[in-house]
Amino acid sequence: MAKSVKFANITARMNAAALARLSAEVNGLSRTAIAKADGKSIATVRRRFEPAASRAIRDVYNVRASDLTGRFTVRSGMDESGEYLSLHASTKALPLIGFGGRWGGPKTVGATARIQKEKQKTYASAFIAKVGGKRRLVARQFSRDATAPSGRDGRRKLRMLTGPSAYQMVMGEGEVTAARLAREMNEFRCSELIRQLQLARKRKR
Secondary structure, X not given: OEEEEEEEEHHHHOHHHHHHHHHHHHOOOOHHHHHHHHHHHHHHXXXXXXXXXXXXXHOOEOOOHXXXXXXXXXXXXXXXXXXXXXXXXXXXXXEHHHOOOEEOOOOOOEEEEEEEXXXXXXXXXXXXXXXOOEEEXXXXXXXXXXXXOOOEOXXXXXXEOEEEEHHHHHHOHHHHHHHHHHHHHHHHHHHHHHHHHHHHHHHHO
């Protein structure tokens, strides 16, 4: 499942790009050439959006780039406010072991993981086991009929521990990451359109 995060309402932040279009028209570029340059700039932004989202997340979260692959799709469209690009991020939680999960063995109080780079947490009674052939951080589930003093069931009933989803991370605490990413992509959209219009003027000469 993926949630849509509409980052870039381009129309609301396109002052520089609007001026570039006007300048291009004054300098003799046809509407067709301007539209073509506009389309190229959108395509470039679309290609950059997912890698930019991954970088923004990894600046804050201790997650591998490979674990974010395939967690995003980028779409463009129009609404009542104008043109936008939207990033669709998966809401499926990532395995906690991917956030630097570690376990020191049965004599330790549990396993550790570092979801955010500067914040390590210990997960009591957690350990590493293979689930479906893959190493995962797990904990035994509590059970009324468990024989262990802790009340936890044996290895046959394990709960896989998970971290945040791509959606939660790209939003960030207080949506700070999303706001920063939106600003970055809007600024790049404007500068890329200006660059494409400059190239179109050179070709015209």
